[in-house]
Amino acid sequence: MNKRIAMLAFGLFTMCAVWCIPSPSCALDIKKEKLPNGLTVLYVERHELPIVMATMLIKASPLQENAEKGGTAYITSKMLSEGTETRKATDISREIDFIGASLDTAVNDDFTTVSLSVLKKDVDKGFDLFSDCVLHPSFPADELVRKKELLKGSLKQKEEDPSFVASKEFARDIFEDFSYGRLVEGTLQSIGAIERADVLNFYGSFYRPENAILTVVGDLSREELDKLLNRSFALWKTTGADNGSTVDPKLPPVLKGPRVEVIDRDVTQASILFGYVGIARDNPDYYAVQVMNYIFGGGGFSSRLMKVIRDEMGLTYSINSFFAATKYPGRFKVEVQTKNESAGRVIDEMLKQMRLMKAESISNQELQDAKDYLIGSFPRRLETVRKTADFIAAVQYYRLGDDYIDRYKDYVAKVTKEDVLRVARKYLDDENYVLVIVGNKKKLVLSK
Amino acid sequence: MLMRSLKSLFYLLILALIQPACAFASVQEFALDNGLKILFIEDHKIPLATFQIWYKVGSIDEPAGKSGMSHLLEHMMFKGTAKYGSKVLSNMVQRKGGMDNAFTTRDYTMYYETLPSGSINLPIEFEADRMKNLTLKDLESERRVVMEERRMRTDDDPQNLLYEETLAASLKVQAYRKPVIGWMAEIAAITRDDLAAYYGTYYSPDNTFIILSGDVYPDKLMPLIKKEFGPVRPAGDKLKRVNTVEPGQQGEKIVYLESESAELPYILSEYHVPSFPDKDSFALDVLSSILSGGKSSRLYLSLVYEKRLAIEASADYTDLSREPFVFIFSALVAPGKEIKEVENALDAEIEKIKSVPPSADEVQKAKNQVEASFEFARDSSYSEALYTGMFQILGDWKLKERYLGGIRNVTAAEVQDVARRYLTKENRTIGYLVPRKREGRSE
Numbered sequence: 001m002n003k004r005i006a007m008l009a010f011g012l013f014t015m016c017a018v019w020c021i022p023s024p025s026c027a028l029d030i031k032k033e034k035l036p037n038g039l040t041v042l043y044v045e046r047h048e049l050p051i052v053m054a055t056m057l058i059k060a061s062p063l064q065e066n067a068e069k070g071g072t073a074y075i076t077s078k079m080l081s082e083g084t085e086t087r088k089a090t091d092i093s094r095e096i097d098f099i100g101a102s103l104d105t106a107v108n109d110d111f112t113t114v115s116l117s118v119l120k121k122d123v124d125k126g127f128d129l130f131s132d133c134v135l136h137p138s139f140p141a142d143e144l145v146r147k148k149e150l151l152k153g154s155l156k157q158k159e160e161d162p163s164f165v166a167s168k169e170f171a172r173d174i175f176e177d178f179s180y181g182r183l184v185e186g187t188l189q190s191i192g193a194i195e196r197a198d199v200l201n202f203y204g205s206f207y208r209p210e211n212a213i214l215t216v217v218g219d220l221s222r223e224e225l226d227k228l229l230n231r232s233f234a235l236w237k238t239t240g241a242d243n244g245s246t247v248d249p250k251l252p253p254v255l256k257g258p259r260v261e262v263i264d265r266d267v268t269q270a271s272i273l274f275g276y277v278g279i280a281r282d283n284p285d286y287y288a289v290q291v292m293n294y295i296f297g298g299g300g301f302s303s304r305l306m307k308v309i310r311d312e313m314g315l316t317y318s319i320n321s322f323f324a325a326t327k328y329p330g331r332f333k334v335e336v337q338t339k340n341e342s343a344g345r346v347i348d349e350m351l352k353q354m355r356l357m358k359a360e361s362i363s364n365q366e367l368q369d370a371k372d373y374l375i376g377s378f379p380r381r382l383e384t385v386r387k388t389a390d391f392i393a394a395v396q397y398y399r400l401g402d403d404y405i406d407r408y409k410d411y412v413a414k415v416t417k418e419d420v421l422r423v424a425r426k427y428l429d430d431e432n433y434v435l436v437i438v439g440n441k442k443k444l445v446l447s448k
Numbered sequence: 449m450l451m452r453s454l455k456s457l458f459y460l461l462i463l464a465l466i467q468p469a470c471a472f473a474s475v476q477e478f479a480l481d482n483g484l485k486i487l488f489i490e491d492h493k494i495p496l497a498t499f500q501i502w503y504k505v506g507s508i509d510e511p512a513g514k515s516g517m518s519h520l521l522e523h524m525m526f527k528g529t530a531k532y533g534s535k536v537l538s539n540m541v542q543r544k545g546g547m548d549n550a551f552t553t554r555d556y557t558m559y560y561e562t563l564p565s566g567s568i569n570l571p572i573e574f575e576a577d578r579m580k581n582l583t584l585k586d587l588e589s590e591r592r593v594v595m596e597e598r599r600m601r602t603d604d605d606p607q608n609l610l611y612e613e614t615l616a617a618s619l620k621v622q623a624y625r626k627p628v629i630g631w632m633a634e635i636a637a638i639t640r641d642d643l644a645a646y647y648g649t650y651y652s653p654d655n656t657f658i659i660l661s662g663d664v665y666p667d668k669l670m671p672l673i674k675k676e677f678g679p680v681r682p683a684g685d686k687l688k689r690v691n692t693v694e695p696g697q698q699g700e701k702i703v704y705l706e707s708e709s710a711e712l713p714y715i716l717s718e719y720h721v722p723s724f725p726d727k728d729s730f731a732l733d734v735l736s737s738i739l740s741g742g743k744s745s746r747l748y749l750s751l752v753y754e755k756r757l758a759i760e761a762s763a764d765y766t767d768l769s770r771e772p773f774v775f776i777f778s779a780l781v782a783p784g785k786e787i788k789e790v791e792n793a794l795d796a797e798i799e800k801i802k803s804v805p806p807s808a809d810e811v812q813k814a815k816n817q818v819e820a821s822f823e824f825a826r827d828s829s830y831s832e833a834l835y836t837g838m839f840q841i842l843g844d845w846k847l848k849e850r851y852l853g854g855i856r857n858v859t860a861a862e863v864q865d866v867a868r869r870y871l872t873k874e875n876r877t878i879g880y881l882v883p884r885k886r887e888g889r890s891e
Binding site for chain 2: 046048049050051089090093094096097098099100101117119146149150152153154156157159160161162265266267268269299300301302307310311312313314315316317337338339369372373375376377378379380382383384385386
């Protein structure tokens with residue numbers, strides 16, 4: 001949506017959501033099955049609104065890419081709707097738009113999703129387009145040229161955003177050659193190096209039924225779903241190609257001491273990113289880390305960083321800390337913007353708060369508040385049909401268990417103050433870190 | 449994440465603007481003696497509920513020299529009352545697993561809480577308390593927070609800076625010319641007394657309405673609402689508004705902004721247009737959809753796909769607006785292309801729709817998109833309340849029926865007609881963002 005529209009209003013603050021989250025007693029009747037071709041299908045019937053949302057999760061991401069051709073996973077996903085064996089790119093967009101539906105793709109560090117949003121009355125047409133794009137893309141050469149041009153232009157424009165610049169540098173610094181250190185979109189150079197054969201090869205290797213998870217949520221009966229599947233994804237044939245699931249990604253370096261990078265820009269405000277490699281989603285400390293991070297900097301106005309640095313000191317509009325819980329250990333980051341002149345003060349205060357988290361146990365009230373939020377906010381994760389479709393796909397991808405939604409509450413409830421102190425000491429590091437500052441060097445005031 | 453949340457919020461705002469052709473959930477309306485209106489939208493599909501309180505005050509109402517006052521006051525509403533200190537409401541809501549926030553627009557200021565429906569009583573007491581008893585303490589630290597917000601959103605964002613400058617040039621008199629966040633020097637000039645007077649006038653029950661949506665029951669909640677909000681005194685005659693009318697434009701205006709932060713040229717083009725419920729507003733809405741609703745729309749197909757001159761191109765019409773606003777074209781110039789080529793291509797599309805009416809299919813597609821977007825927006829109690837409120841702020845939530853009827857009746861000839869009458873050179877202001885060379889820039 002257009003950025004200028006966002007100028008119409010100014011919010012007070014929005015809380016940083018945690019990736020792939022929590023859940024209490026919000027029972028969902030999820031039907032799960034594996035089709036003969038290996039495709040996992042998860043289905044939830046919800047008839048309150050005449051809409052259907054489907055998400056196809058494909059286990060393909062920069063993890064499986066060759067770094068010199070970074071962006072291949074992203075381009076492959078964006079090319080799905082740019083032509084199939086029987087439809088031109090313009091046919092696809094016209095047909096989708098005419099029924100007011102949307103067919104979107106996204107790629108993150110771990111996987112690709114293709115999402116369909118469609119009215120019940122148009123679900124046949126919607127599924128026809130959805131499956132045609134996933135199963136029969138033709139990757140026309142001229143469309144690939146267009147897509148690469150657009151992508152390069154859009155990456156160039158993003159350089160206008162100091163937070164984007166900081167984030168890009170930060171990822172590269174902490175992960176170096178590991179794929180999490182690259183933008184999923186790739187770089188101007190790596191996008192240039194991608195050829196049609198690379199896209200065909202990537203698609204052939206990873207877009208296979210046994211390497212994918214389909215979730216369908218909404219106003220659809222079991223019989224209707226079966227009919228749709230029988231003429232779409234049930235016909236998806238496995239190619240028997242090596243899906244590269246055994247990829248052994250090069251793991252990131254171990255940091256020794258602070259590594260500070262200052263990038264000079266003509267800006268009024270410094271964009272600051274602090275952090276290092278944190279935890280993977282399957283880390284047994286995941287829940288204790290979520291509780292700890294909520295108190296430190298993840299809990300919006302309830303977090304210590306916001307209370308002190310925004311509410312008391314008035315030095316920023318927003319500061320938050322975040323552990324990306326990905327398949328392999330992901331980034332831990334603290335992100336904040338403040339005028340050039342107060343950058344040093346903000347960094348010092350953040351480090352002080354970090355040391356405090358490691359030095360002293362949190363209060364009983366803090367522990368209770370964090371747990372109450374993490375448990376109580378779960379129903380909101382499943383509030384909408386769209387969110388439900390995406391959520392259950394991720395639960396399946398990260399192998400959180402079919403009973404995850406029922407058990408989540410217990411996972412959080414059993415976290416103790418001692419756990420929080422232990423994980424603060426283990427995962428908060430005020431000595432070995434990367435610090436990226438995009439600011440105006442002439443005006444920046446930093447400590448030491 | 450912050451920006452993404454905001455963007456999705458605005459996405460909902462946009463959805464609200466292009467309202468659809470199907471039934472809204474039913475709205476039940478109540479009123480207190482002091483003028484406060486309460487709207488209920490019951491929907492018991494899941495145990496969640498949203499409370500929204502809408503104050504009819506936005507940047508349009510700000511006195512000269514005090515731009516940004518509505519937004520600064522919104523921030524101060526979170527700094528607490530004598531009874532509940534700073535952010536206590538937010539903390540209480542989070543403890544229940546909920547979230548709260550607020551935003552300010554040109555036309556209104558809205559506060560909301562979404563939480564498990566068992567806790568929906570909570571915001572009623574808190575919102576009534578801060579409607580009556582705001583302390584306006586710690587103004588200086590919050591003013592600094594708002595200044596940081598302005599640096600982040602506007603000063604260091606060249607496209608937003610161009611938007612601000614072009615709008616200020618486009619509207620020479622009308623109050624929408626001021627940025628909602630305010631000019632930096634004026635944010636600095638707002639005093640506690642200014643805020644107290646503003647709060648005393650506009651944060652009154654006769655200038656306010658509440659919407660409760662989701663898993664809520666009016667018979668359970670109305671007694672509590674009466675108890676908490678009933679004693680608040682109305683502003684009555686204090687509620688005065690100054691209406692500014694934009695005089696006709698005398699010819700094309702041009703804003704030229706060079707920026708070292710800009711990487712690619714960007715163009716904005718703004719035309720004065722009426723707002724809903726003017727009879728032309730429906731056709732203008734369909735026009736914007738034909739021009740930029742999806743990848744099959746005219747601007748995308750022409751500028752981005754066929755001519756490959758632009759990375760993005762759009763046409764936006766904000767029809768739900770208290771006063772007339774502008775119809776805005778924008779395009780991000782592709783690397784290696786000239787801003788003039790893009791401008792010419794935009795003009796060519798405008799000339800095309802002026803000379804030949806759109807096809808029946810295009811008009812139908814626009815209507816279908818409106819209808820579908822409405823159904824999708826009903827997926828959350830928050831968005832359902834939001835677009836009911838956007839009509840209520842114009843006087844009556846029932847206006848949405850008029851809106852839907854209007855959209856359904858738009859013809860191809862009407863779309864061509866509004867394009868001819870409003871998209872003229874003498875009625876527009878163009879803004880150019882031009883990158884200035886920076887040392888070490890990678891070209």
